[in-house]
Structure formats: structure tokens, C-alpha cells
Amino acid sequence: xxxxxxxxxxxxxxxxxxxVDCTSAVDKGEVVVVCGPSGSGKSxxxxxxxxxxxxxxxxxxVNGISVGTAGTDLPKLRSHVGMVxxxxxxxxxxxxxxxxxxxxxxxLGRGRDAARDKGLxxxxxxxxxxxxxxxxxxxxxxxxxxxxxxxxLAMDPICMLFDEPTSxxxxxxxxxxxxxxxxxxxxxxxxxxxxxEMGFARNVAHRVIFMDQGRILEDATKEEFFGTPRSxxxxxxxxxILSH
Amino acid sequence: MGPFDYTVxxxxxxxxxxxxxxxVHLTLIAMSGGIVLGTLLALxxxxxxKPLSTASAMYxxxxxxxxxxxxxxxxxxxxxxxxxxxxxxxxxxxxxxxAFEAAxxxxxxxAGIQSVSKGQAMAGYALGMTYGQNMRLVVLPQAFRxxxxxxxxxxxxxxxxxxxxxxxxxxxxxxxxxxxxxxxNRPVEMYLFSAVIYFVICFSLSALVKRLxxxxxxxx
Ligand SMILES: Nc1ncnc2c1ncn2[C@@H]1O[C@H](COP(=O)(O)OP(=O)(O)OP(=O)(O)O)[C@@H](O)[C@H]1O
Ligand SMILES: [Mg+2]
Numbered sequence: 001x002x003x004x005x006x007x008x009x010x011x012x013x014x015x016x017x018x019x020v021d022c023t024s025a026v027d028k029g030e031v032v033v034v035c036g037p038s039g040s041g042k043s044x045x046x047x048x049x050x051x052x053x054x055x056x057x058x059x060x061x062v063n064g065i066s067v068g069t070a071g072t073d074l075p076k077l078r079s080h081v082g083m084v085x086x087x088x089x090x091x092x093x094x095x096x097x098x099x100x101x102x103x104x105x106x107x108l109g110r111g112r113d114a115a116r117d118k119g120l121x122x123x124x125x126x127x128x129x130x131x132x133x134x135x136x137x138x139x140x141x142x143x144x145x146x147x148x149x150x151x152x153l154a155m156d157p158i159c160m161l162f163d164e165p166t167s168x169x170x171x172x173x174x175x176x177x178x179x180x181x182x183x184x185x186x187x188x189x190x191x192x193x194x195x196x197e198m199g200f201a202r203n204v205a206h207r208v209i210f211m212d213q214g215r216i217l218e219d220a221t222k223e224e225f226f227g228t229p230r231s232x233x234x235x236x237x238x239x240x241i242l243s244h
Numbered sequence: 245m246g247p248f249d250y251t252v253x254x255x256x257x258x259x260x261x262x263x264x265x266x267x268v269h270l271t272l273i274a275m276s277g278g279i280v281l282g283t284l285l286a287l288x289x290x291x292x293x294k295p296l297s298t299a300s301a302m303y304x305x306x307x308x309x310x311x312x313x314x315x316x317x318x319x320x321x322x323x324x325x326x327x328x329x330x331x332x333x334x335x336x337x338x339x340x341x342x343a344f345e346a347a348x349x350x351x352x353x354x355a356g357i358q359s360v361s362k363g364q365a366m367a368g369y370a371l372g373m374t375y376g377q378n379m380r381l382v383v384l385p386q387a388f389r390x391x392x393x394x395x396x397x398x399x400x401x402x403x404x405x406x407x408x409x410x411x412x413x414x415x416x417x418x419x420x421x422x423x424x425x426x427x428x429n430r431p432v433e434m435y436l437f438s439a440v441i442y443f444v445i446c447f448s449l450s451a452l453v454k455r456l457x458x459x460x461x462x463x464x
Contacts, residue, residue: 052366079372089367093385102381103371155371 001064003028003159003190004049009058011044018044019055020214026159031191033201033222036211037237042194045211046161049192050074063158079107082152082160086168089135090145096123096147097132100154108155115154122150126180138200142173146180159190166197196241202226210234249430251340253437255426263420264441266334270416271403272398274341278402281342282349287379289350290357300350307347313408314342320412333414337406345402352394356387400449404442417441 002025009021018041026032034042047053049060051074052065062066065077092097101118106108109136110118125131126146128139136144144242145165152160166174178200185204195201201208201222208225210218210233217231225234255328265444307315319340331339360383368378388395407418415423421438425431 047366050370052369075369075374077372078370083370083372085363086346086366087361087363089361089363091364091367091382091386093389103373104379106377107372134386151371207388 001028002026002061003030003063004192005059005061006045006049007059007061009045009048009055009060010086011055011057018053018214019048022058022211022216023213024209024216024219025032026192027192028190031185031189031193031205032207032209033205034192034194034209034211035196035198035237035241040211041214042211043136043163046163046192046194049161050078050083052078052083052237070080072233075107078231079103079155079157082149082157084148084152084160088136088141088148089146090148090151092136095133095135096128097134099136099147100151101146103151104154115206116156119150122153123147125153125183130139135221138201140173141169142176145169147171149177149180155186157189159185159192160190162193164194164196165194174180182220192213196243198226198238211238212237248433250433251435251438252303252424252428252430256434259424260417260420260441263415263417266414267403267406267418269418270337270341270406270409271399271415273338274345275399277342277352278349281346282351283346283353285346286354286357287374288356289354291375299306299329303312304347304350307344308351310403313411316408316411319343333409333412336412336447337377337414337416339407341406341409345398348398349395352391352398353387355394356391357383359390363381368449382389389460393453393460396449396453400453403449404446407442413433430433 001090004026006022006024009019010017015048022045024032034046036042040159044053048055049062049067051072055068058068062077062081067074067077090096091102094102094109094223097116097119100122101112101115103184104115104118105112120129120132123132126149128143128146130138130149130152136147139147151166167176169177178197181191181193181200182204193200193205205222208218208220210215210225210231212233218225218234220230226238285300285304288296289304290297292300316337318334320333323336323339364382364386365378368382373381406416409416410419410422413419417438420429421434424433428434
């Protein structure tokens, strides 16, 4: 069974048809990269997966639970679907370790010490133990994004969503974040990643989804995608991206 | 009356002190109650269902469109009718100021909530927080911090405005100075002295606000 199943999803912002008949699936342990030009609906699609954006037609199931159905306990569902944002969105009024423990305690109901231990071990995993008691504002962009990944992992997610996790970073910090993500993928995490880092897609992804104007135009294994993209739009897009 | 005579200040100090205490109590209660109530009004306005949102907006607009003195007088007349017994000028003043200031604090908190980026709330929801948790743990603390100087400035205005309770005879600092002035037949000295007290308190608080603003300018 697929971990994330997206079937015939349609979404409108007012009269603007932002997602058109989107269908795809992400299997357990699979890493899927979503790419496409700006405004094609990538962020919108990924936010539909954990119900941060409502959609009007179609179905999305995460681990068998229907996201769009009225009775679904969305907070509970989201608590085990990790999400990482372009602009990190760490809580600036809390220390790094508090960022990692707050939802463990308030959402999962973990004890203080257990949450702290978990937080510290994850900080260790992303190589930032010595920053535990600093505030996010004192960290570089790359460090903040690693903390954000650790914060999501602290909830023991069954899958992770990334929305352009490196596009707000200075070039020299992109590598450290991609390394953490590559590590995660190697450990078998199910990941849906919106990114233009084609190097990451080549090295880590199993499949690539290409979107344009709200439609999924390509949904192929990475070998197929980088070998011979079938749609012209994807070819143009790839040549633009790979040229710089 | 003759030249200024400040010796009358000394025997009236304890009396003025009780007046000042009431002014400060009134300010502190109206501030705390006003911020809590104002925050609820702002939340209702921003994310409540339509009727609640409209009701909140109407309440705030109403309070902000009527001169405070009239609200004080009206509440003084109306509260006993609602409760069915007289409440006294002091309690009436506390209720009035809390209700009135809530409208102003609500606008400040609304701006504060809107000053927190949408992404912050998204991050809270993505971690599984409910609306209430997200507000309490993520959005409101930041809104409050961003608005602290403005909230304090409003409180300084509130403190000055408490002198209006004089209209219903509640014994605040101004009323105490008024009474003492009459007793000793030295109204000018008494009014001047109470003005100095208002000035010293408000000026120090303003200085504090300036320091806060500087500190936050550095932090951001
Ligand atoms: N809340 C909204 N209301 C109206 N239109 C929106 C809203 N959010 C996004 N859109 C529009 O929907 C389209 C898709 O937006 P989306 O953010 O999903 O694109 P994207 O593929 O993530 O683009 P980018 O690469 O720039 O992040 C865009 O045209 C955008 O202007
Ligand atoms: Mg986007």
C-alpha cells in the first residue's frame, strides 16, 4: 500500500484552477522529487497532503487515512507527517531545544525529560548539539534548516514533506542540508521533496514528478526522467535548470 | 490665598497616597483585563465564525467612537440597573475601563497577530498543534512581544485617562487632590502636585518604552 496516495485532486483558489486532476503515489521508503516552474502548484500540492490546504475534489490518503474527509483528526495526522519549509519557520521566541520539544510535549504528550533526550539526540544527528540553548536567530540559514528537520523528526514521522528546503539558503549551505536529507533517505524515510536541486534528484530520488500549470505532466522513475523526459515542457525546464 | 504654600502637602500625603493607589490599581486591573479581553476580541475578529467576528468588530468600533467620559457616566448609570443594586463608583470605574480599554488593546493585538508570518502558524499546524495550541504557544507570544512597546504606550494613556473617573466621584489621585485642595483651601498647590506625580510616572514609563523599542530593534 502506498504511504501517500493522491487521486484526481482538484483545487481552486477562487476561480483559479491551481491543481488539475493530480494523481500520484509515494510508496513506503520511496523518495519522490517534485519539480516544475514557479507557480505550477508544487507547494499547493504538498500542502494538500497534510491538509494545510483544503482541496475541493479528489482524494488524498496518508497511511490509509483520508485527508480531505470531514471527520479526520487532522492535528493527529499532521503530528506524524513531518514538514520542512523553505523559510525554516523555527519559532524565534524559543531556544533550539525548545523548538524540538514543544510539540513532543504538547501534542504527543511526552514527558519533559524524554522529549529533551529525544531532541538532543536529534540535534546530535544533524550535528548541532552545541546550539541547543541558542535562539534560532543566532544560527546560520543552513543550521536553522537542519534544526527544522530535527524538529520534524522529533515527532517520529511516518513520512516527510519538504517544500524547497534549500532555495532560501546561500549556496555554501545547501550541501549541509542536502546531506542530512540524503542520510534520511538512506535510512528508509518516505519523502516527498519539492526541489530544483537536480543533483539531489539524481543521487537520492527514486522518482521525479514534473508539474506545470497545476498538472502533473511527468511521473517517472529518475532514470526515465533524466534519460528522455517525454513532455516538451519538462525538457525545456530541465535544460534551463541544468544550464546554471 | 497668598503665595504658594507647600507645607499643606505633608499632612495630605497619606490621603493623596490612597488616591494614587486607586489610580494605579485601576490601571493595572484595566490593563490585565483589557489585554485578555482584547486578545479574545481580536481572535474572534480574525478567526471566529462570521457572526462572532462581526460582533467583535462592532463592539470595538462602538467603544472607539464614544468619548470615554460618556462611557464612564453611562456605565455608572446602567450597571446598577443590570445587576440590580448599586456597585459604587470604584467598581463601576474598574468595569468600565476594562471594557473600554479592551477595544483599544484588541486593535493592538490584532495588528500583533497579523505581524506574525503565516508560515509560523503553518509550522505549528504541521507539527500537529490545534488552533488553540498554535495561538497560545506560537502566535500570541510573538504577537505580544512585537507589540510590547505599543501595549505599554496604551497603558500610559490608560493611566492618564483614569483621572476621568473623577466625573463619577471615584476617589483616584485627581479626586483626592481635589478634596485635599478644598480642605486646606490650597487647590492650586494640590493640582500642581498631582500633575507632577502623573508626569513623573508617565515620563518614566515612556522612557522604558523607548528602551524596549531600542532593544527590539537590535534583536530583529
Ligand atoms: N492563497 C492563495 N490564493 C490565491 N492564489 C494562490 C494562493 N497560493 C498560491 N496561489 C497561486 O497558485 C499558484 C500555485 O502556487 P504554488 O505556491 O503552489 O506554486 P509553486 O509551484 O510552489 O511555485 P514556487 O516555485 O514559486 O514556489 C500560483 O499561481 C500562486 O500565485
Ligand atoms: Mg512553492
